[in-house]
Amino acid sequence: MINNTPSDTELISMFRDPHQRERAFRLILAGYQEKLYWHIRRLVCIHEDADDVLQNTMIKIWNGLPGFRESSGLYTWMYRIASNEAITFLKSRQRERALLADDPEDLIKNRFKSDPYYDGDELFAKLQVLIARLPPKQQMVFRMKYFDDMTYEDMSVVLKTSVGAMKASFHHAVRKIQAAFVRSD
């Protein structure tokens, strides 16, 4: 059977040709948009936010692809951009929450309630509130490992921290969340 799907290298070459750029980009999106979306959604939770982050990610990919040196695979490179965009978004959200006088717990629960594409229960919302109380780095590590099953090695590349520090961060996060759950039961 003949495989007509262009390889990543062919897609990159096509993208560098201005006449084929849009077609190449559509093919890249068709191949990777769902994977990237779910990666982002598990980190930022709300569909509207995930959509914003994914669009920003894809625009950065469009702008950066002509200079992409192919030292890593195309998907790894895009995944890293998506992760960084999601991290930037989460940090800005956390800063906003810190500035608002309202109870962060209510803010998070209200955000979930306003998302029509969310079917989580009380328990899931409670978990999200406890995660939001963690320091930013621990929060990021926990989300990436627990919800997105990222390996410590991938996380270490994205977060520019050692694998050992990632493991320690994840275990601290789990310990804090478990303790908070026990206290609240």
Place this chain on the structure above:
Amino acid sequence: MMSEDRFSWEKEGFNKNPYRVPEDYFDTLADRILRRITRQPDRIPFQNKRIIKPWMVWVSGVAALLVVGWFGFRNFYLKPQQENLFQEQVALFVDFYAGELHEDQLANYIEENQIELTGDQPGVDYNNLISLEPVITEEAVYESLDH
């Protein structure tokens, strides 16, 4: 691999991915992103933005060598030579004329022209102790002595 019973919140029926997407979301995504991209201000593609051309590397390398060479030449050849020349002038002046000068005249000249004397034992050896700025010329000395 994470064990399933590791986390106390993972009770029966716990769903860690309770998310959905709007219908047709992925079908329309490319169009929406491309619309946003076309609204961006014109960007020069990264590969064309390469300002540094190979010839520039060569030119900058040669320029760097010239600068380093000039400083080396100045500091290690020209400057010592000028200092030697200056010291020779002072030595000549001292040998030929200082003996004929009155101490007061020499002291006045040094004071008026704000000549710095390095070392704290003037009179021991003028060749070693005097550092003159500006350079003493014979004319300047005669001019000073005429006053």
